[in-house]
Amino acid sequence: MGIIEKIKEIEAEMARTQKNKATEYHLGQLKAKIAKLRTQLLEPPKGSSGAGDGFEVTKFGHGRVALIGFPSVGKSTLLTMLTGTHSEAASYEFTTLTCIPGIIHYNDTKIQLLDLPGIIEGASEGKGRGRQVIAVSKSSDIVLMVLDASKSEGHRQILTKELEAVGLRLNKRPPQIYFKKKKTGGISFNSTLSLTHVDEKLCYQILHEYKIHNAEVLFREDATVDDLIDVIEGNRKYMKCIYVYNKIDVIGIDDVDKLARQPNSVVISCNLKLNLDRLLAKMWEAMGLVRVYTKPQGQQPDFSDPVVLSADRGGCTVEDFCNHIHRNLIKDVKYVLVWGISARHYPQHCGLGHVLQDEDVVQIVKKKEREDGGGRGRFKSHSTAPARIRGVHGPVRSGFNIKI
Numbered sequence: 001m002g003i004i005e006k007i008k009e010i011e012a013e014m015a016r017t018q019k020n021k022a023t024e025y026h027l028g029q030l031k032a033k034i035a036k037l038r039t040q041l042l043e044p045p046k047g048s049s050g051a052g053d054g055f056e057v058t059k060f061g062h063g064r065v066a067l068i069g070f071p072s073v074g075k076s077t078l079l080t081m082l083t084g085t086h087s088e089a090a091s092y093e094f095t096t097l098t099c100i101p102g103i104i105h106y107n108d109t110k111i112q113l114l115d116l117p118g119i120i121e122g123a124s125e126g127k128g129r130g131r132q133v134i135a136v137s138k139s140s141d142i143v144l145m146v147l148d149a150s151k152s153e154g155h156r157q158i159l160t161k162e163l164e165a166v167g168l169r170l171n172k173r174p175p176q177i178y179f180k181k182k183k184t185g186g187i188s189f190n191s192t193l194s195l196t197h198v199d200e201k202l203c204y205q206i207l208h209e210y211k212i213h214n215a216e217v218l219f220r221e222d223a224t225v226d227d228l229i230d231v232i233e234g235n236r237k238y239m240k241c242i243y244v245y246n247k248i249d250v251i252g253i254d255d256v257d258k259l260a261r262q263p264n265s266v267v268i269s270c271n272l273k274l275n276l277d278r279l280l281a282k283m284w285e286a287m288g289l290v291r292v293y294t295k296p297q298g299q300q301p302d303f304s305d306p307v308v309l310s311a312d313r314g315g316c317t318v319e320d321f322c323n324h325i326h327r328n329l330i331k332d333v334k335y336v337l338v339w340g341i342s343a344r345h346y347p348q349h350c351g352l353g354h355v356l357q358d359e360d361v362v363q364i365v366k367k368k369e370r371e372d373g374g375g376r377g378r379f380k381s382h383s384t385a386p387a388r389i390r391g392v393h394g395p396v397r398s399g400f401n402i403k404i
Ligand SMILES: Nc1nc2c(ncn2[C@@H]2O[C@H](COP(=O)(O)OP(=O)(O)OP(=O)(O)O)[C@@H](O)[C@H]2O)c(=O)[nH]1
Pocket: 069, 070, 071, 072, 073, 074, 075, 076, 077, 078, 088, 089, 090, 091, 092, 093, 094, 095, 096, 097, 116, 117, 118, 119, 246, 247, 248, 249, 250, 268, 269, 270, 271, 272
């Protein structure tokens, strides 16, 4: 029996089993069995490199966004609109057969947008190009799930299930469960609060299913069996997802309003060019990119070319910033001067651990080098730059006046 058949069989058994206190251990065990099989399913076949079939597109820019959706929801139309790169669009399904990259220029950064073939129910088990599409979406920073506003709301659930089946967790944070395998000592099970979904016995059973007999488990929230399995599997990818409802030109205003009010959702129309700026703003926000402008000593900051950092990819500290500029720079840095949202006063003297925020300005002060203006006190008395009020003032550069 193949892996998919085994999964189907267990799913059928779960559907047959009534949910109650007496069956919860058995159901938990079945869930773990399915999770293990799904992980097996994800292992690339021997001798293959994973995605394959022209789907490996070189990463480019400061972040990567994948367009995931059923066929003919308008993914390719959207890529063409946002990037200017042409991707064939047509009224028949599966027009796009491979991965097509484009570049969005936004807020002085470059974001790689990937158009992908449509996926359908069963994609996680290899239907259509599901496996390749999913591999590419895992390689991206966020997902735009493109949906046809005129079609069933159920599509969103189906796609979410497909992505969950391969270990993607959309708009969720990792469960607050500490888990560490040990060599000896048995299993220690603890929690910082009273649990309503999992007890010691159930936890033991799940661990047993994974042949884990020595481990430390600490629940820091009232997590579920699924959460526990996610933590044990350890291969889940937590990603932001924006639900993009396209084609609002063909539905009524009441329906548009309902869709627009859902969390993490944007309603658009490619045909009428409606709300695309809102989509870009949401996408940007979800990516959490941090632009840092460097200010050479004695000169105005260079506002044309930010160093782009990200908390998810590499971190946003002063140290990350320095390493971004040059990997040997760090040993010469005495401290840095920071202007912007992360600074309490301008300029703030900061060490390597200081966490930078979007649109901060940084001047590096090297060892054996005098800082700007000959000293902190004097510099401070000259710095009158007002803190930027988001959304009211323009970007920091316009309201920013650094005395040099
Ligand atoms: N009414 C309307 N139609 C749209 C809109 N955007 C795209 N379409 C149409 O929807 C059809 C499918 O568009 P595509 O861009 O090919 O969709 P896709 O998701 O890339 O499709 P596949 O590559 O086949 O998965 C085309 O006929 C488009 O013209 C829109 O905002 N409103």
